[in-house]
Amino acid sequence: xxxxxxxxxxxxxxxxxxxxxxxxxxxxxxxxxxxxxxxxxxxxxxxxxxxxxxxxxxxxxxxxxxxxxxxxxxxxxxxxxxxxxxxxxxxxxxxxxxxxxxxxxxxxxxxxxxxxxxxxxxxxxxxxxxxxxxxxxxxxxxxxxxxxxxxxxxxxxxxxxxxxxxxxxxxxxxxxxxxxxxxxxxxxxxxxxxxxxxxxxxxxxxxxxxxxxxxxxxxxxxxxxxxxxxxxxxxxxxxxxxxxxxxxxxxxxxxxxxxxxxxxxxxxxxxxxxxxxxxxxxxxxxxxxxxxxxxxxxxxxxxxxxxxx
Numbered sequence: 556x557x558x559x560x561x562x563x564x565x566x567x568x569x570x571x572x573x574x575x576x577x578x579x580x581x582x583x584x585x586x587x588x589x590x591x592x593x594x595x596x597x598x599x600x601x602x603x604x605x606x607x608x609x610x611x612x613x614x615x616x617x618x619x620x621x622x623x624x625x626x627x628x629x630x631x632x633x634x635x636x637x638x639x640x641x642x643x644x645x646x647x648x649x650x651x652x653x654x655x656x657x658x659x660x661x662x663x664x665x666x667x668x669x670x671x672x673x674x675x676x677x678x679x680x681x682x683x684x685x686x687x688x689x690x691x692x693x694x695x696x697x698x699x700x701x702x703x704x705x706x707x708x709x710x711x712x713x714x715x716x717x718x719x720x721x722x723x724x725x726x727x728x729x730x731x732x733x734x735x736x737x738x739x740x741x742x743x744x745x746x747x748x749x750x751x752x753x754x755x756x757x758x759x760x761x762x763x764x765x766x767x768x769x770x771x772x773x774x775x776x777x778x779x780x781x782x783x784x785x786x787x788x789x790x791x792x793x794x795x796x797x798x799x800x801x802x803x804x805x806x807x808x809x810x811x812x813x814x815x816x817x818x819x820x821x822x823x824x825x826x827x828x829x830x831x832x833x834x835x836x837x838x839x840x841x842x843x844x845x846x847x848x849x850x851x852x853x854x855x856x857x858x859x860x861x862x863x864x
Contacts, residue, residue, distance in 0.1 A: 590674025619651035648679030728828030730796030762806025767797035
């Protein structure tokens with residue numbers, strides 16, 4: 556009889572534990588991870604299978620190394636998220652990475668994917684860069700087949716987005732490759748300035764290539780006195796540039812950081828250029844740093860890159 560009671564108690568305990576586990580709906584199977592492979596140049600898109608009972612997921616990454624056992628490499632935490640998708644912006648174009656993901660349960664327990672997933676980016680083009688710069692900041696990329704089409708594109712951007720008392724900055728590539736375009740750009744901007752909405756504060760800036768030119772960046776802060784902007788604009792000349800890519804990221808970062816933003820209606824930067832950004836060690840700032848400063852400063856800074864082809 557005592558044995559029967561003991562067996563009954565054990566069965567009840569096991570039954571209770573089973574129900575408890577079922578109620579909590581804990582899934583301890585490892586998540587299956589997928590990463591984009593050459594789809595993008597400035598990001599790796601990741602997704603994984605959902606797990607029941609987890610409170611969050613931790614994503615880990617390491618640089619690519621040719622090895623038969625990438626699981627032994629030193630993985631670093633990229634981020635902790637509650638969703639089953641993540642976009643890794645801390646990448647450079649034409650690069651490969653390894654990823655792992657772990658589900659984190661309320662009690663702190665983790666279930667790490669045994670699978671190591673490779674993700675990689677394609678080589679950066681000006682089209683890709685200007686598209687991503689616009690979309691990631693709430694703006695939009697525009698194309699101008701040539702310098703003569705720039706005025707129409709700028710007017711489209713202003714008519715669609717500017718409001719009275721806006722903050723607008725024109726950020727212009729003044730490297731040697733813009734030699735055929737800069738006169739047309741300067742002339743068109745001079746005429747457009749007089750058509751800005753009432754109360755618009757206007758700023759100007761130029762970027763070059765800081766790997767080749769010490770005076771690679773110049774800036775004129777936001778002001779309702781347009782004679783200041785016109786003087787800056789008329790003094791722009793093209794020079795240097797070295798290789799094809801230019802300091803696009805550095806130029807945008809400097810402009811966002813230096814400007815005395817104050818508009819309560821609309822704040823945006825119109826970037827005018829014809830070449831892709833420098834990356835990696837050749838750029839002081841990275842793509843994700845550009846995106847983050849637009850967001851972290853609590854500003855609604857929309858970037859509208861115009862790519863002259």
